[in-house]
Amino acid sequence: MTLRLGVPSKGRLMDKTFDWFAARGIALRRSEDDREYAGSVEGLDGVDLQLLSAGEIPRELAAGRIHLGVTGSDLVREKLVAWDQKVEEVARLGFGGATLVIAVPAGWIDVDTLDDLDGAAAAFRRRHGHRLRIATKYHRLVREFLREAGVADYRLVDSQGATEGTVRNEAAEAIADITSTGDTLRANGLRILSDGVIHQSQATLFRSRRADWTDATRATLAEIVERIG
Amino acid sequence: MTSPAALRGEAIRAAFEAAGAVPVETPFLLPADTLLDLYGEDIRARAYVTADPIRGELMLRPDFTVPVVEAHMAQMAKGAGEARYTYLGPVFRRQETDETRPIEYLQVGFEVLGHPDPAAADAEVFATIAGALDGAARRAVTGDFGVLLAAVDGLATTEARKAALRRHIWRPRRFRQLLDRFGGRSPVPPARAALLAAADPMADMPPLQGLRRQDEIAARIAALREDAATPPIGQGELDLIDAVLSLRETLPNVLGALADIAVDLPALGPARDRLAARAEALAARGVAVDDLAFEASFGRTSMEYYDGFVFGFHGADPAGPPLATGGRYDALTAVLGRGRGGVPAVGGVIRPELVLAAEGAA
Numbered sequence: 001m002t003l004r005l006g007v008p009s010k011g012r013l014m015d016k017t018f019d020w021f022a023a024r025g026i027a028l029r030r031s032e033d034d035r036e037y038a039g040s041v042e043g044l045d046g047v048d049l050q051l052l053s054a055g056e057i058p059r060e061l062a063a064g065r066i067h068l069g070v071t072g073s074d075l076v077r078e079k080l081v082a083w084d085q086k087v088e089e090v091a092r093l094g095f096g097g098a099t100l101v102i103a104v105p106a107g108w109i110d111v112d113t114l115d116d117l118d119g120a121a122a123a124f125r126r127r128h129g130h131r132l133r134i135a136t137k138y139h140r141l142v143r144e145f146l147r148e149a150g151v152a153d154y155r156l157v158d159s160q161g162a163t164e165g166t167v168r169n170e171a172a173e174a175i176a177d178i179t180s181t182g183d184t185l186r187a188n189g190l191r192i193l194s195d196g197v198i199h200q201s202q203a204t205l206f207r208s209r210r211a212d213w214t215d216a217t218r219a220t221l222a223e224i225v226e227r228i229g
Numbered sequence: 230m231t232s233p234a235a236l237r238g239e240a241i242r243a244a245f246e247a248a249g250a251v252p253v254e255t256p257f258l259l260p261a262d263t264l265l266d267l268y269g270e271d272i273r274a275r276a277y278v279t280a281d282p283i284r285g286e287l288m289l290r291p292d293f294t295v296p297v298v299e300a301h302m303a304q305m306a307k308g309a310g311e312a313r314y315t316y317l318g319p320v321f322r323r324q325e326t327d328e329t330r331p332i333e334y335l336q337v338g339f340e341v342l343g344h345p346d347p348a349a350a351d352a353e354v355f356a357t358i359a360g361a362l363d364g365a366a367r368r369a370v371t372g373d374f375g376v377l378l379a380a381v382d383g384l385a386t387t388e389a390r391k392a393a394l395r396r397h398i399w400r401p402r403r404f405r406q407l408l409d410r411f412g413g414r415s416p417v418p419p420a421r422a423a424l425l426a427a428a429d430p431m432a433d434m435p436p437l438q439g440l441r442r443q444d445e446i447a448a449r450i451a452a453l454r455e456d457a458a459t460p461p462i463g464q465g466e467l468d469l470i471d472a473v474l475s476l477r478e479t480l481p482n483v484l485g486a487l488a489d490i491a492v493d494l495p496a497l498g499p500a501r502d503r504l505a506a507r508a509e510a511l512a513a514r515g516v517a518v519d520d521l522a523f524e525a526s527f528g529r530t531s532m533e534y535y536d537g538f539v540f541g542f543h544g545a546d547p548a549g550p551p552l553a554t555g556g557r558y559d560a561l562t563a564v565l566g567r568g569r570g571g572v573p574a575v576g577g578v579i580r581p582e583l584v585l586a587a588e589g590a591a
Contacts, residue, residue: 081325107437109430110449112420115406122396123449124441131269132441140325143270150403152396156270167439189438194420 002048003220004211006060006069009037009051013203016095017070024227044227046220055079057206062086064210067217068224074100074178074201078141087206091228096203098178100138102145102196103185105167105174113195114149117174121153124173135159135172138198142176145198164188238317238337238581241361245315245339248357253314255296257321261286263295267534267564277323289321293338294534294558298565298574301342305572311343314576331582337361340576342562348503350575351538351557352510358542358553358577359516365584366542366552371480372527373507374398374556375537376487376500380473383496386411386462389452401529408470413461424450425457469494476525480508483523507538528556536560538575544587552587553579 007028008014018028027042028049039049050066057071058079070093076083104111111120121132132154136142139156146154157172164184166172178201179185182192205228207221231239246252258279264272276291290296293316301312317337324330339357344350359369381394390411397403409415417425424430430450437443472490476483484505491497512518528539537557544552555577563571 081328105438105441106435107443108441108446109434110424110446110453112424113418115418116421118403119393120441120445120449122393123445123452127445128440131266139273143274147271150397150400150406152269152400154270155265156273170440173439173441189436191435194418 001212001214001216002046003068003217003224004048004050004066005041006050006052006057006066006071007039008054008057008070013054013070013072013096014051017093017203020093020095026224026227044220044223046216047224058083058087061206061208062210064208064212067208067211067213067221069206069208070203071206072096072098072201073204074098074138074141074199076204076206077199078138086209088209090205090207090225093203093205096201098180098201100141100176100178100198100201101185101192102134102142102174102176102198103179103190103192106186106189106191108191111193113193114146114151117193117196118149118151118153121151125153131155132174133157133172134174134176135163135166136176137161137163138176138178141198149195164190234335234581234585235317237585238335238579241337241579241581241584242315242317244361245313245337245357248313248339248360250313250315250339253297253300253316255290255293255300255316255318257290258287259290259295260284261288263565264288264291267295267561274325275322277321291322292320292578293318293336294340294561294576295565297338297340297576298342298562298572301572302562302566302569305343309343311341311345314338314340314342335581336578337581338576338578340574342574342576343572344575345573347537347557347573347575348506348510350573351507352514352516354555354575354577355511355538355540356514356516358540358555358579361579362542362553362584365544365587367545367587368522368543368547370522370524370527370541370543372524372539373500373504373537374528374535374539375503376473376476376497376525377529378536379497379500380470380494383494384462384466384470387455387459389456390459390462399529401526408462408467411462412464412467417457421453425454465493473497473525476523478523480504480518480521480523483525484508528554534558534561540577544583550580550583552583553577 007017021028026044029040031038037051039051041047041049052060054071055075057069058076060066061069062080076087080086111117124132134154135157137160142156159166163175163177166175261278277289278286280286297314319333320336321333324332339354341350341354377398378395381391384391393407397407431447469490476486487497487501491501508518535556535558539556541551542553557575559571559573562574
């Protein structure tokens with residue numbers, strides 16, 4: 001039986017993943033036909049390469065349809081309930097770094113911490129008659145983070161892209177989004193709360209705890225771990 | 230075929246009808262906006278959300294409280310006053326962390342709305358639910374958010390600080406954090422200190438965007454300055470709050486302890502009197518109040534919309550989910566009244582599946 005390895009199917013994340021494995025003597029190849037999401041592995045036997053959307057890899061791992069998968073640690077935490085019971089980190093790959101943060105308009109000079117955000121949210125709701133809106137696509141991570149911090153009187157609004165622009169458009173008062181350098185946030189007149197870092201994410205190789213592990217796939221995993229170790 | 234739990238539920242509903250309750254039917258799908266406004270974002274973690282292009286977001290009912298109150302308010306508009314309701318049906322709970330918890334279970338409820346005497350109505354609900362459980366419960370616990378709220382109101386500090394504490398009474402950790410700050414026991418964060426030290430913090434303010442305007446920021450800075458100039462809440466008062474929060478005794482002993490605490494915190498007096506009146510009303514309904522447990526922190530993390538009397542009935546497993554829970558939720562009806570005012574409201578629900586399991590285990 002072969003070990004099924006899922007990797008991102010396009011973009012920088014795919015290229016960097018291929019580079020990372022290549023540097024460790026495992027050559028991942030995408031099939032000649034660019035439209036076909038299939039690939040092959042050279043330099044290691046018994047691996048079936050599957051090119052998948054990075055956003056779907058957590059689900060595939062949790063379902064046990066792939067044994068190993070490369071995706072962002074933020075996506076695993078957002079999409080999988082009790083993620084550490086379903087998957088295990090094998091290696092952090094050192095790229096694809098991004099930080100999920102809470103940011104508010106730079107002009108909010110009275111708001112620097114989550115405690116301030118909570119205070120501002122209470123006053124905002126009294127004034128405007130609705131809860132302070134935070135735009136994000138990371139609903140679960142943000143909600144859990146704000147619950148832990150005891151922030152009340154906010155509401156999440158879904159934003160699947162261009163989240164930094166939602167405040168200017170008055171569709172939200174604050175945002176929770178991924179940033180790597182903070183440049184886009186600054187360019188949009190937003191500032192990260194001093195205690196507003198929710199999660200430091202990077203591309204990570206995960207092992208599924210739910211996949212059907214046999215002696216053969218276990219041996220292949222051991223070989224991979226040795227090469228990357 | 231009707232399941233044993235549904236049959237048990239029907240028998241309980243019949244008992245509630247015999248106690249004077251009118252059966253009500255409520256929709257399965259509720260407007261998400263109403264629930265989000267009441268319960269906050271956390272409801273999304275507990276309720277299933279769905280949507281259509283016409284009505285927008287809808288939630289599968291996580292409980293019956295909101296639709297029953299809304300049905301009552303519709304009746305009030307037609308001149309109805311005091312009323313009792315019962316209902317039976319499934320509720321739906323989304324699970325994000327524990328796969329073993331049920332996502333759908335039966336609730337059969339008894340609610341008293343518009344009753345002018347809170348002690349009598351509280352006792353009526355508690356005794357009616359205890360009667361319907363028919364010995365399936367091993368232990369009852371009661372509490373009262375009115376006592377905690379009165380303790381906060383009695384603090385010798387600003388209304389702003391009391392409002393902040395009241396707002397977080399259901400979030401014990403945040404409540405504690407605020408008490409530490411107001412008591413001068415936690416350091417002022419550096420950015421806050423710098424803001425307060427600035428002569429004119431608005432002078433070189435970065436450009437503003439979004440709905441929150443400059444005057445709102447100025448108002449909050451003024452509030453922060455006022456708070457910084459307010460003396461810390463004294464250690465003695467903090468100790469009294471701790472004493473109230475840690476009350477965990479039989480009801481008569483709690484009444485005694487509260488009388489002692491009220492010597493130093495007189496604002497507790499009326500709350501203690503209400504508790505005493507409830508104890509009398511419970512005794513008049515045949516409840517053994519001398520052995521009835523009272524825990525001041527009961528339900529603090531799980532019963533956010535209750536603001537007075539609260540109770541739970543446990544089966545053999547004290548750590549398991551309660552067979553029945555309930556309490557008073559006057560403030561919730563005031564929010565649902567949307568300016569037309571609220572209505573005194575107290576009620577409770579029984580979970581027939583758990584009752585059957587408890588009886589099977591007995």
